[in-house]
Each structure stands twice: as structure tokens, then as C-alpha cells.
Amino acid sequence: MQRQRRPRASHQHRSGPFLLVLFLSAVVAADDAAPAGTPAIVDTVCAATQAADPEAFDVSFVTTLEMIYQNVTRWSFGAAGSGEGNDTVFGLGQCMGYLSPTDCQLCYAQSRVKLPHCLPADGGRIYLDGCFLRYGADNFTAAATDASDTAVCSNATAAASAPPVVGTGFAAAAAALVRNVTAAAPAAKDYYYAASASGRAPPAYAAAQCWRSLNASACATCVASARDRLLRNCLPAAPEGYGLNAGCVVRYSTRPFYLPASAGGGGGSSARRIAVIVVASVLSAMAVMGIAFIWTRMRSRSRDDLLRADMGDDGSSGEMIRAIAASQLSFKYQELRAATDEFSQTNKLGQGGYGSVYRGVLADGREVAVKRLFFNTRQWAEQFFNEVKLVSQVQHKNLVKLLGCSVEGPESLLVYEYLCNTSLDHYLFDAFKKNALDWERRFEIVLGTAEGLSYLHSASEVRIIHRDIKASNVLLDDRFRPKIADFGLARNFMDDQSHLSTGLAGTFGYMAPEYIVHGQLTEKADIYSYGVLVLEIVTGRKSHNSVASSAEGLSLMALIWRHYTAGTLTELLDPNLREQCSEEDALRVFHVGLLCAQASPNLRPPMWKVVEMLSGRDHKAVALPRPTQPPFINVKGSSGKSDSSGGSASNSDKSPFSLNQLSVSGVQAR
Structure with missing residues (x-):
């Protein structure tokens, strides 16, 4: 494997407040920039060989990582395999035992975004500050050591000034700790053990963690190898070191890295929780106190000062605020607060990725929906301004209408019909x-949503990709006619652009495989999401996280494909619809959904063609092309236990994982 060294982010925890009002944001963050508080990358290794068929390999890669995600979010560990022949991809993800479930999800999310940088290599691994993720063409899950094992020695410290003096006392204490934790880990719960020696300056801390796919003897072999490499390469000179093996990580430091932030004195853990779970505690006391403090400071400053503070290097954010305040889109904050009865819970309609929505009645009697962005960072500032700019430029019967916004109060608000x-x-x-x-x-929802997307992709003045098409972002009027909503993640691009390279954003389960793997965004990503939505509409079943709730142990896409190949698709039609439509009509909608959800973006029909398939003259007489397999199929449940090492099962088997196989044909992934 080829080792790709990446600069390590400082372990210095940032102390700035995270509860910032939206229009006090400075420069809008770039799409692919990691937010503050995300785990640092310790090391990345990519294989020297490439996949024989990179496009088919991509499909298996995405499926494997999705399967791992299902288990990592539950048990902090997951292993899986998918594909067949040369397209097979195995994967393993593990969080260190000291991470909370929320921090584990954030760490895995970060590794999942960064690891595809190794593609089209047929293997790769990434070690983050708290978790590990690996993929490969061979089943490596029982491997304790291999040729890519290494040690990373760091001078990062918890102090902002000079590093601590690392003398023989610290070196001896750290070496003893490393020996202790590596001796104890193979017999510990989940193969994790940590200890400290704090009776000196600086204190020493150490931890050892084996992956749960190993047995106890393999774990002992792994940590012993990592221990020896650390003692040989990092001590006594370095104040921090990592032993990075195929099956384990051993680490020592002058910092209490394995303790909660409150115990260790750092603020990074709480920052990460806010970054990954925005809506976890909207009405918490911390939020109220933070907003009250900032609002008090805001009132003491002039409007000109606020505008100057908001402007980035190019002044774009400040200019946007001025333009909004001077336009007909501007609403008074107090007016919207009164319209929603002080944002009362009885008026709350729902909650999205970065805000809550309330029903309101304006002074003139108009009913409105007010989206309230309570927690705000620079990244969400971009989403706010993006939504205002894009939605104000498009008008269509199947797109929700933006009436205006408020940027003058302690929170930023969007006002919709x-x-x-x-x-x-x-x-x-x-x-x-x-x-x-x-x-x-x-059927009207299926067709109307297609018409709205067709307008965005090819008929509006600006070419727009929504990026987050799903059932919760399709609103229904009094006659249940659909209107696409929530343009916070939308992007526009020029006619001569083939794609946009962006950071990953959207909802897993609806995201196209080529977008997940390569971050290359085209309108085909929306078409894939639309296909998944259509199949949900006709079956009445959720696609995302459908494996755990499925009696068959299959994802919705897998189940639909199995019935499609067997000629029994109507068995999956929502029972409520059985007597309401002809078999021909139901099968046509199923067929359109499958065409849109194909793994190859080149095979997905454009939205104007989808509209034609559903509503054009003599559309029922026109034969539809045969769809190829969607990317997420035959994903079986993971409740079974497995000792992949071939040895006796240990106590680590209490957290199940699966090496499930997935049959994916050689379809195009991009």
C-alpha cells in the first residue's frame, strides 16, 4: 500500500462559542471544508493496485459502507462485504471505546467522506482521532497485522505555547502504561483498556483497542506488535504516539484523550455533538443562555457595526444582508414572532436539518410557514443565503413559494406559503x-414532483440541483398537490458545466452512489433520489433504514428488485391501493422508479423524459427500457453473530456484525 501522509490537525480545542446568530457569521464556509471540532486524520493508507473495474467496484464500495453505517450507529462497530468476483468489497469500521455514540457517528461520518479519496485503489484505510475505517477487495477482517502497520509520533500538545518537557520520567511512565494497557486489552470488554499515571508533570495517558472482528489471541498479537513499534519509534522523545496496526490501535499522550471533555478540560466533544446532531436540544438551557448573551451584545452595537462584522473578505455576506433588508422579501422579526404566538409548540409544524417550522398568521390574515434557524454556524449561513437567493428566482406550481425572510432579530427566519x-x-x-x-x-404527487424537478433542471432561469429530495421535503397543499421545499442544500450551475465538485450533503438512503463516492454533483443525483421516493410512494414503505424493520431482512430496493426479476412487483403495492388502480398503471410507476434509481447515472432518464413517461400523449403505449439493478440490493440484516477469525468467539461478539454478500452486476457507477 502507498501511505498518504496528511498534516495532523492540532489537538488544541477551540473555545469560541457555537451558538452564533446567523448574520454574525463571517465568511461562508467552503462546501468541502471540515467544520470545527471534527476529528483529526492521523494517517491514511491507499493500496498501490487499482480495481479491475472501478465503476462496478464503486457500487460495491458504497453498499459496503452503507451496511457498516447501520451497525456503527448502533454498536460502534461494523463489518460487511458486498459484490461478487473482482467487484467484491469488504469493509470494517470501529470507534474507540472512549467515544460517545454521538462522537462515534461524527467520526465515522468524517472517515466515510475522506476514505473515497483512495478510489480507484482496490483498498484503503484511514485512522482518525477516535475511529478507524477500511475497505479492500480481500476479506481482511481477521487480520491483526500486515505490511502497512506503522507508528505516528506527534508533538501536538494540549498547551498553546511550548510543548511540555518530556524527560526520562515521562518516557518511563508512558512506556509502563503502554505495556499495561496492551497486556489488559485482549481480556477487556470489547478489547478496550485505558489507564493513566498522573503523579508527575506532564502526566501520562494510554489506551489500547482491538477491532471486534478479532479473537483474543489475534488481539494480543496485534497490540504487542503496536506496543513494540511505539516503544521503538516514539519513546522517549515524542509526547504523543500512535501504534497503527491492521487490527488495533495503541496510543499514549500527555493529554487525557480518552476522558470526556468535562473531565479532560477540552471543549472538542461538545463541539462535535453540536456539529453532528443539530436538533438534539433546541430548547436546552445552554442554547437559551448563549442566545441571550449574544442578543445582549448585539443590542449594544449599531446596525453599521453588525453589517461590517458580517462581511467576509469579499463582503458577500454583508451585501446579501443589505439587499434582503432593502427588498420586499424583508419581514420584521417581531411581526413573525407575534404571528407564530411566540413560536409556540402548538404552532410547530415540524423540524428539519437546521431549523424548526411554525404556522403563523400575519396581521393581514395570511397564513404562513416560518422556518426558524435557532442554532447557526458559518456553514448554515451559506444554506440560509443560498435558499433565499435560489428560491426567490424560481416560480413553479410544484415548488413551494418563498415569501421572504428576517435577518434583523436574534435569529434568522424564512417565510414560506x-x-x-x-x-x-x-x-x-x-x-x-x-x-x-x-x-x-x-400519482399526482409522483407526476407533480417530477414536473417540479424538470423545471429546476432544465426550464428555470438558473439550473438548479436540489440535493435533498425525500418525502419530508415534498409538501402538500389542501388538495394534496405536491410542492418541493427546503432548498438549503440546493446548488445552481452553468449550462456549460458538466458537474459540480462539492462536499457531501443530503440524506443517506436517497443519495446517488456516484455522488457519495466522488462528490461530483449533477442533476442525476436528484433523479436517483426521485426514483427512491417514487418507490416509497407506491409501496408505502420507507427506504432508509428499511433493513432492520423488514420482515424479509432486505432493504426496500433489494426487495423491489427481487420481485421485479420474479415478475411479482404488484405484491409490493401498498395494500391500500390494491383496488384503486390497474395493474398496468402500478407497474408503470414501479418501472419509472427503477429507471430513475439505477446505479449508472448515464442510464437514468432526464426529468423531462420522466414527465413524458408518466403523462405524455399515448405514454402507456410506449415501451419503457429495461432497468438495471439499483446499487443497494440483497443487504441482509445483521443480527447474527460471526467469528470471522476462525477462532472461538469472545465477549466482543456481543456487538454483532455481518459479512453479508451482495450480488451486483457490472453496471456503471458514474
């Missing part, structure tokens, strides 16, 4: 409410 039936997911996935969605209404 009010749609009394809220969003599609409130009906589609509710056993009682879905009765309101008969076949005629569902």
Missing part, C-alpha cells in the same frame, strides 16, 4: 393517515 397538509412523510408512513393518499393523489 403555508401548506395545510404539511409534508408527504406525515401521511405516507403513518398507518392511519396514509388512507388519505389514494392512487389518484399518489
Whole structure:
């Protein structure tokens, strides 16, 4: 393997407040920039050989990482395999035992975004400050050591000034700790053990962690190898070191890295929690105190000072605020606060990725929906301004109408037309409410959403990719007609651009495989999301996280493909619709959904063609092309236990994982 060294981020925890009002943001963060508080990359290794068929390999890669994600979010560990022949991809993800579930999700998310940089190499691994992720063409999950094992010695310290004096006393204490933790880890719960020696300056801390796919003897071999490499290469000179092996990590430091932030004195853990779970505690006391403090400071400053503070290097954010304040889009904060009855819970319609939505009645009697962005960072500033700019430029019967916004109060607010039936997911996935969605209404939602996307992709003045098409972002008016909403992640690009290279954003389960792997965004990503949505509409089942809830142990896409190949698709039609439509009509909608959700973006039809397939003259008489397999298929449940090392099962087997196989044909991934 070829080792790609990346500069390590400083372990110095940032202490700036995270509860910032939106228009006090300085420069809008770049799409691919990592937010503050994300785990640092310790080391990345990419294989020297490439996949025989990179495009088919990509499909298996995405599927494997999705399968691992399902288990990492539950048990902090996951292993999986998918594909067949040369396209097989195995993967393993593990969080260190000291990470909380929330920090584990953030760490895995970061590794999942960075590891595809190794592609089209047929293997790669990434070590982050708290987790590990690896993929490869061979089943490596039982490997304790290999030729890519290494040690990383660092001078990072918890102090902002000079590093601590590392003398023989610290070196002896750290060496003893490393020996202790590596001796104890193979017999410890989940193969994790940590200890400290704090009776000196600087104190010493150490931890050892084996992956749960190993047995106890393999773990002992792994940590012994990592221990010897650390003692040989990093001590006594370096104040911090990592022993990075195929099956384990051993680490020592002058910092209490394995302790919670409150115990260790750092603020990074709380920052990461805010970054990954924005809506976890909207009404918490910390939020109220932070916003009250900032609001008090804001009131003492003039409007000109605020505008100057908001401007970045190019002044774009400040100019946007001035333009909004001077336009007809501007609403007074107090007016919207009164309209929503002080943002009362009785008026709350729902909650999205970075804000809550409330029903309001303006002084003139108009009903509106007010999106309230309570927590704000520079990244969300971009989403706010992006939504204002893009939505104000497009008008279509199947797009929600932006009435205006407020940027003058302690929070930033977006004002939309009010749609009394809220969003599609409130009906589609509710056993009682879905009765309101008969076949005629569902078909109108399928067609109307297609028409709205077709307008965005090819008919509006600006070419727009939505990036987050899903049931919760399709709103319904009083006649259940659909309107696409939430343009915070949308992007526009010129006609002569083939794609945009962006950071990963959207909702897993709806995101196209080529976008997940390469970050290359085209309108084909929206078409894939639309295909998944169509299949949810006709089946009445959720696609995302459907494995755990499926009686068959398959994802929705896998189940649909199995029935499609068997000629029994109508068995998956929502039972509420059985007597409401012809078999021909139902199969055509299924077929369109499968065409849009194909793994190859080149095979997905453009949205104008989708509209034609559904509503054009003599559309029922026109034969549709045969779809190829979607990328997420035959993903089986992971409740079974497995000792992949071939040895006896240890106590680590309490957290199950699976090496499930996935049959994926050689379809195009991009």
C-alpha cells in the first residue's frame, strides 16, 4: 500500500462559542471544508493496485459502507462485504471505546467522506482521532497485522505555547502504561483498556483497542506488535504516539484523550455533538443562555457595526444582508414572532436539518410557514443565503413559494406559503393517515414532483440541483398537490458545466452512489433520489433504514428488485391501493422508479423524459427500457453473530456484525 501522509490537525480545542446568530457569521464556509471540532486524520493508507473495474467496484464500495453505517450507529462497530468476483468489497469500521455514540457517528461520518479519496485503489484505510475505517477487495477482517502497520509520533500538545518537557520520567511512565494497557486489552470488554499515571508533570495517558472482528489471541498479537513499534519509534522523545496496526490501535499522550471533555478540560466533544446532531436540544438551557448573551451584545452595537462584522473578505455576506433588508422579501422579526404566538409548540409544524417550522398568521390574515434557524454556524449561513437567493428566482406550481425572510432579530427566519397538509412523510408512513393518499393523489404527487424537478433542471432561469429530495421535503397543499421545499442544500450551475465538485450533503438512503463516492454533483443525483421516493410512494414503505424493520431482512430496493426479476412487483403495492388502480398503471410507476434509481447515472432518464413517461400523449403505449439493478440490493440484516477469525468467539461478539454478500452486476457507477 502507498501511505498518504496528511498534516495532523492540532489537538488544541477551540473555545469560541457555537451558538452564533446567523448574520454574525463571517465568511461562508467552503462546501468541502471540515467544520470545527471534527476529528483529526492521523494517517491514511491507499493500496498501490487499482480495481479491475472501478465503476462496478464503486457500487460495491458504497453498499459496503452503507451496511457498516447501520451497525456503527448502533454498536460502534461494523463489518460487511458486498459484490461478487473482482467487484467484491469488504469493509470494517470501529470507534474507540472512549467515544460517545454521538462522537462515534461524527467520526465515522468524517472517515466515510475522506476514505473515497483512495478510489480507484482496490483498498484503503484511514485512522482518525477516535475511529478507524477500511475497505479492500480481500476479506481482511481477521487480520491483526500486515505490511502497512506503522507508528505516528506527534508533538501536538494540549498547551498553546511550548510543548511540555518530556524527560526520562515521562518516557518511563508512558512506556509502563503502554505495556499495561496492551497486556489488559485482549481480556477487556470489547478489547478496550485505558489507564493513566498522573503523579508527575506532564502526566501520562494510554489506551489500547482491538477491532471486534478479532479473537483474543489475534488481539494480543496485534497490540504487542503496536506496543513494540511505539516503544521503538516514539519513546522517549515524542509526547504523543500512535501504534497503527491492521487490527488495533495503541496510543499514549500527555493529554487525557480518552476522558470526556468535562473531565479532560477540552471543549472538542461538545463541539462535535453540536456539529453532528443539530436538533438534539433546541430548547436546552445552554442554547437559551448563549442566545441571550449574544442578543445582549448585539443590542449594544449599531446596525453599521453588525453589517461590517458580517462581511467576509469579499463582503458577500454583508451585501446579501443589505439587499434582503432593502427588498420586499424583508419581514420584521417581531411581526413573525407575534404571528407564530411566540413560536409556540402548538404552532410547530415540524423540524428539519437546521431549523424548526411554525404556522403563523400575519396581521393581514395570511397564513404562513416560518422556518426558524435557532442554532447557526458559518456553514448554515451559506444554506440560509443560498435558499433565499435560489428560491426567490424560481416560480413553479410544484415548488413551494418563498415569501421572504428576517435577518434583523436574534435569529434568522424564512417565510414560506403555508401548506395545510404539511409534508408527504406525515401521511405516507403513518398507518392511519396514509388512507388519505389514494392512487389518484399518489400519482399526482409522483407526476407533480417530477414536473417540479424538470423545471429546476432544465426550464428555470438558473439550473438548479436540489440535493435533498425525500418525502419530508415534498409538501402538500389542501388538495394534496405536491410542492418541493427546503432548498438549503440546493446548488445552481452553468449550462456549460458538466458537474459540480462539492462536499457531501443530503440524506443517506436517497443519495446517488456516484455522488457519495466522488462528490461530483449533477442533476442525476436528484433523479436517483426521485426514483427512491417514487418507490416509497407506491409501496408505502420507507427506504432508509428499511433493513432492520423488514420482515424479509432486505432493504426496500433489494426487495423491489427481487420481485421485479420474479415478475411479482404488484405484491409490493401498498395494500391500500390494491383496488384503486390497474395493474398496468402500478407497474408503470414501479418501472419509472427503477429507471430513475439505477446505479449508472448515464442510464437514468432526464426529468423531462420522466414527465413524458408518466403523462405524455399515448405514454402507456410506449415501451419503457429495461432497468438495471439499483446499487443497494440483497443487504441482509445483521443480527447474527460471526467469528470471522476462525477462532472461538469472545465477549466482543456481543456487538454483532455481518459479512453479508451482495450480488451486483457490472453496471456503471458514474
